[in-house]
Amino acid sequence: MIISTRGRYALRLMAGLVGEERSVPLRELAGKEEVPFKYAEAIVNTLVKAGFVESARGKSGGYRLTRDPRDYSLAEVLRVTENSLAATDCTGGKDADCPRAATCPTLPVWRALDETVNDFLSKYTLLDLLPHS
Amino acid sequence: MIISTRGRYALRLMAGLVGEERSVPLRELAGKEEVPFKYAEAIVNTLVKAGFVESARGKSGGYRLTRDPRDYSLAEVLRVTENSLAATDCTGGKDADCPRAATCPTLPVWRALDETVNDFLSKYTLLDLLPHS
């Protein structure tokens, strides 16, 4: 499967930060979004490293978004949280060394598929993951 | 990843049958397509059960296509050989019991993604996987 629990949790956690002014403690955020706390920690960590959220340490610390919610595309977030967004190993960097690559007639199809998926996921933002809007 | 080795092997094996009149023994087919023989056996078996290829047992037996190559869409073949073609568990039947489903704002996005992928893979046929054509 192309989008795993991890990536979906990441999106939920970020969606859970939309509209918050304060730094939201992870204990609370993870609780609200029903993401296992310790797993959420690991995930949010990569979001911080990617610059998608900002952390405040210590008491009354927590996390908050760094941009307007409409400025996060799903593609962008998932590219960071998923191991790979590629539809096949062939296009995922993993088989970059595939000896067939040069002449493989199928490779262009997988590349086109990746592009299709990427285009799709680039059209949606965090805003599209909120209850009503 | 949405399309695994198994599915790609299946497509290769079928592509390897294009243009053959006789029944091609798997030993030869798998060799030509560089698919591990024993794994190929398991895969071809599901292709037979799906009616995509026909087997002949015993000496001078083997496999051949049951239709014109242009009449197999990639979507169709992969739907049978992949565990699931769904982009997420949410749409893959696995989380059919997801308690969030009823109100989940993200679910429609995954459904649309699945449809996009399916449409894409429905446009290509075995013929598109051959060397020149």
Added chain:
DNA sequence: TATAATTCCTATGTTTTTGATAGGAAATAC
């Protein structure tokens, strides 16, 4: 009718990825 070549079937094993959990160090508000 024996033999070799083949598919078919069931079971098992290995590796990788995914999904987590544990424990404690470091920072900070109060």
Added chain:
DNA sequence: GTATTTCCTATCAAAAACATAGGAATTATA
């Protein structure tokens, strides 16, 4: 200085992906 929080490293468990093994059943053909 204490409670609350993020940060960091290590470890573990379950599932999926990727096969392999061995032998029974079938069939052409010498």
